[in-house]
Amino acid sequence: MDSARHLIWDEVExxxxxxxxxxxxxxxxxxxxxMEADDFLTMCKYNGASILFPFLRSAIADVTKSANITSLTLPLINVKKFIDDKS
Known part of the structure; x- marks a missing residue:
């Protein structure tokens, strides 16, 4: 089973x-x-993910809506906490 499937919901199967x-x-x-390379990587890790997440949410909502099912809107998350918890 792909563990990424459990990032949003538990008990998928x-x-x-x-x-x-x-x-x-x-x-x-x-x-x-x-800018120091380490600072840049940290900025990309947290700020980059925070910037991209709304676009991902929108794309997922659009794709699921087009699939003729109820549109799936991902919940809002604290991106820093999410990344830190997964690290």
Whole structure:
């Protein structure tokens, strides 16, 4: 079983959800030349994910709506806490 399926809901198989969805998202970020590489990576890890998450939520809602099922809107999350908890 793919553990990523349990990032949002528990007991996926038990509840017999009608589909699975994997939707990667990619962002390109830049910073001033004087920013330290470690600081840049930390910024991308947290701020990048926070910036991209609303686009991912919207894309998932659009795809599920187009599939002729009730549109799936991901819950709002504290991105920093989510990343820290998964690390």
């Amino acid at each position: 038990k509840n017999n959800y009608p589909f699975t969805l994997s939707m990667p998202i990619l962002g390109f970020f830049s910073a001033d030349e004087d």
